[in-house]
Amino acid sequence: MKEFTHFDSQGNAVMVDVSRKPDTVREAVASGRIRMSEECFCKVKDGGMKKGDVLGAARIAGIMGAKRTSDLIPLCHIVKITGVEMEFELLPESSAIEVRCTARTVDKTGVEMEALTGVNVALLTIYDMCKAVDKGMIIEGIHLLQKSGGKSGRWEWGK
16 A cells, blocks of 8 residues: 655655655656637637737746746655646637646656646636636646656556
């Protein structure tokens, strides 16, 4: 049975000591989506939002979010990010945008939290830039798709 790693024997929160772990190449991919009204979706797709390029701003915000993860998540290690990629897929049949974040490092601990944070920050940025048109947008389905590297090796969602 797996144990929680962020608690000591007395149940106190601790930062996991990774100093004896070797640096390895690590990658994580996370995704999530935001559903919105058809009117809002068309404005994003056509570049018609008054605040500007929604997906361009969300791309930069997602990258910044991934880089600042340890500032936001208690007990999360500072990871030397070597790359972050943000992808957006427009889904007209559901008036949704799927966001995917891939984070990479060569370090002692993984970048799952960085990928997940990148997705969340990008989705929140889309919401912020579009809320004047649609306050009822729904952010959903945020999850890790895959990770590789480290002692536990490769993991994929649903496998």
